[in-house]
Amino acid sequence: MTQTPITKSETADVSLLNFPQPPIYWIHLYENEGILKNCMSIFNSEKKIEANYALAGQLVHQYAGSTKMYEYFGSIFDQVFGEVLTKNFGDDKWTSNLDRCWVNYQQKYEFNPVHDHTGEYSFVYWVKIPYDLEEEYKNPAVVNARDRCVSQFNFVYTNLLGMVSNLQIPLTKDHEGCMVIFPACLKHVVYPFYTSDDMRISISGNFSIQHPSGKKIAFE
DSSP states (O other), rough: OOEEEEOOSSSSSEEEEEOOOOOOOOOOOOOOEHHHHHHHHHHHOTTBBEEEEEEEEBBBBEEEOOHHHHHHHHHHHHHHHHHHHHHHSSSSEEEEEEEEEEEEEEEOBBBBEEEEESEEEEEEEEEEOOOOOHHHHHHTTTTOOOOOOOOOOEEEEEEETSOOOEEEEOOGGGGTTTTEEETTEEEEEEEOOOOSSSSSEEEEEEEEEOOOOOOOOOOO
16 A cells, blocks of 8 residues: 655644556657648548447548558557556566557547447547637537536546546647557547537557466456
8 A cells, every 4th residue: 555645744644545546648649740641541542441330439430540550559559568567567578469440530520429448458549639629618508518528538437436437638739649548448438529620530549468378457
């Protein structure tokens, strides 16, 4: 059990107990211009491979990622998790594989319902955000709402008290080039946007993590 000190007085020391939980990583990448070009190349290709049949998204356009995407995001995952796997799980024999990678071309009014992924870890990378969030908030259906979730990416989970909670990521143009890596079984949802006729483009993928002994990662 580890603790984080909060305050100290003449009568008491106060610390915060640190509960173990699966790590979630936030990463800002610097290659977004090239990634966007690759996404548009896929979209405009006559040989693009539809991915809708295997996905929860209520989107017209979802296509398999390119070989470059598999190589690039596979290397990013290895950089992030190389030391983490060794430190948290006891040895350096763990290996990862990007099993699936696809591109979401989300149009106005489309959405991704609450769902999870396969594998041990997943990622979402935001390539293009076509709207202004403040304009989204001005929508008559949103402006007086108790919770403004329009256009957001949300994680949905049960907290320590067993209550359903959510972590909101209000997506703005500042999130272009950012990604989040999270346990694949963590539920999440992507809400629709209303104010742009352009596409919101994101890349998603699922990683499996193997060990030669056959043991699995325990999310604790």
